Amino acid sequence: MLNGNQYLKAISRIVLLVILTATLSWALALVQPAKAQELPSLNISRNNITVSGLSSGGFMAVQMHTAFSNRIQGAGVVAGGPFYCAQDNLTTALTTCMKPIPIAGPLKPPNGTELAAMARQFSNEGKTDPISNLKDDSVYLFSGALDPIVFTPVMDATQKFYKALGVPNKKIEYIKNIPAGHGFITPDWGGQCILSQSPFINDCDYDQAGEILRHLLGKLNPPTKTLTGQLVEFNQNEFINNPNAHGMAKKGYVYIPQTCADGEVCRLHIALHGCEQSYEDIGDEYYTHTGYNQWADSNNIVVLYPQAHRIRLKNPKGCWDWWGYTNSEYAFKNGIQASAIMKMVDKLSAG
Numbered sequence: 001m002l003n004g005n006q007y008l009k010a011i012s013r014i015v016l017l018v019i020l021t022a023t024l025s026w027a028l029a030l031v032q033p034a035k036a037q038e039l040p041s042l043n044i045s046r047n048n049i050t051v052s053g054l055s056s057g058g059f060m061a062v063q064m065h066t067a068f069s070n071r072i073q074g075a076g077v078v079a080g081g082p083f084y085c086a087q088d089n090l091t092t093a094l095t096t097c098m099k100p101i102p103i104a105g106p107l108k109p110p111n112g113t114e115l116a117a118m119a120r121q122f123s124n125e126g127k128t129d130p131i132s133n134l135k136d137d138s139v140y141l142f143s144g145a146l147d148p149i150v151f152t153p154v155m156d157a158t159q160k161f162y163k164a165l166g167v168p169n170k171k172i173e174y175i176k177n178i179p180a181g182h183g184f185i186t187p188d189w190g191g192q193c194i195l196s197q198s199p200f201i202n203d204c205d206y207d208q209a210g211e212i213l214r215h216l217l218g219k220l221n222p223p224t225k226t227l228t229g230q231l232v233e234f235n236q237n238e239f240i241n242n243p244n245a246h247g248m249a250k251k252g253y254v255y256i257p258q259t260c261a262d263g264e265v266c267r268l269h270i271a272l273h274g275c276e277q278s279y280e281d282i283g284d285e286y287y288t289h290t291g292y293n294q295w296a297d298s299n300n301i302v303v304l305y306p307q308a309h310r311i312r313l314k315n316p317k318g319c320w321d322w323w324g325y326t327n328s329e330y331a332f333k334n335g336i337q338a339s340a341i342m343k344m345v346d347k348l349s350a351g
Contacts, residue, residue: 039234039252039344041351042260042302048267049345050216052076052140054184054200055150056308057272059085059097059322060337062158064270066119067333068342069133072270076140076212079150079182079274082115082161084122084331086323093323098150109153112160119165127332135166140173140215142208144180146194152176173215180204184274189289199282200274201289209291213301217267223294229257231287236307239347240340246326247315248337249278249307252344255293259300266300268348270341275319278307302348306341 049072053061058080065075066083086093100109123131139162143155159174178185181196185208190201207223214220236243236252243250260266273286287293287305296303310318314325326336333339 037232037234039238039254039347040232040256040261042256042348043263043265043351044268044302044349045265046071046349047073048217049270049349050074050076050213050267051270051272052078052212052216053080053272053274053320054078054277055080055182055274056319056322057274057277058150060272060320061270062161063322063331063335064338064341065137066131066134067128067331067335067338069131069137070129071342071345073136074138074140074216076142076216077155077158078142078184078208079144079147079155080158081150081154081322082110082112082158083119084115085110085154085157088324088328088330090323090325097154097323100151100153109151110157112157112162113164115157116161116164119161122332127329127334129333131165134162135168136171137167138171138173138216139167140212141175142178143174143176144182144185145177146179146196147182148196149182173211175211178204178206180206184208184286184290186289186291189291198276199285200277201285207291210295213269213292213295213299216269217299217301220295221298223291224298225294227293227297229255229293229297230261231255231293236340236344239343240336243340244309244311246336246340247309247311247319247321248340249280249309251279252307253279253287253305254348255287255296255303255305257297257300257302260302263351264300266302268302268304268345269296270304270306270345272306272320273308275308275317278309278318280307280309281318304341304344304348306344308337 051061058077085097143152183200183202185204187207190203193204292303321330
């Protein structure tokens with residue numbers, strides 16, 4: 001039997017273990033998304049929906065902005081390219097739309113003006129919303145000066161694409177003088193600024209998430225230092241049947257500030273990761289460390305993070321479809337991935 005001192009020591013150890021366990025559980029709860037919840041319906045302002053993306057997510061952001069211009073009012077494009085650049089052709093995607101350099105003959109970058117004319121034709125055919133919607137929207141463009149994956153002339157073509165569709169110069173912010181590699185850049189997180197490697201998040205002393213949101217939405221409050229909202233994990237198969245077969249992961253994420261969860265009117269931003277950047281590749285890096293959530297928390301912005309998925313032969317790097325691996329309608333309103341993401345937007349906006 002235990003004597004008095006031994007009994008007190010044993011009780012103290014038990015109490016300490018309980019306290020440590022509770023503290024650890026509380027700490028983990030602050031950084032881990034709530035598991036597999038149903039995507040909530042919130043009080044989203046339907047005139048304040050924007051999109052941004054890196055690399056394949058940048059191409060996808062332009063596609064969604066163009067296809068759903070009735071709903072989406074602005075786009076941020078980081079190392080992406082103009083609408084319908086690949087024209088349903090993988091070779092064009094890998095050359096003209098990424099590295100337009102002469103190898104076996106002349107190879108020019110994409111022609112933004114010609115692609116704008118094609119966008120007008122698709123709009124006339126009803127494959128996209130009216131292209132005239134774009135002329136009042138804001139566009140943020142970024143090309144790292146040291147990006148070896150998507151060359152700056154491709155982003156130049158994106159600028160020409162938007163200008164050809166009537167977006168005025170004052171509505172376009174184009175940054176291409178920062179010595180960054182291929183990645184989403186932050187003020188204080190990620191690899192060295194010049195790198196072009198996983199997780200493709202680079203510390204360049206530049207707040208890209210903040211610059212994108214400020215340009216698309218206007219004046220904002222400073223980002224919060226302590227998040228008050230919740231990162232929610234949801235099932236993407238609610239919005240697309242058999243998501244893995246169509247290049248989408250089974251899970252997606254959304255950051256919801258507490259004010260938005262409490263019913264206040266909020267804006268919605270869709271943040272699209274690049275190739276090799278879904279949770280299957282880099283865990284929570286993109287949806288927790290790109291900086292969007294801190295700005296969202298202090299400005300009543302819900303941030304939706306859809307997630308792509310690798311398909312061994314058709315999409316081995318887990319990219320969004322901007323060249324046609326799902327089907328030939330990939331760039332339009334009825335594109336498999338784009339329409340699934342807009343169903344997520346509809347669900348979030350149904351409150």
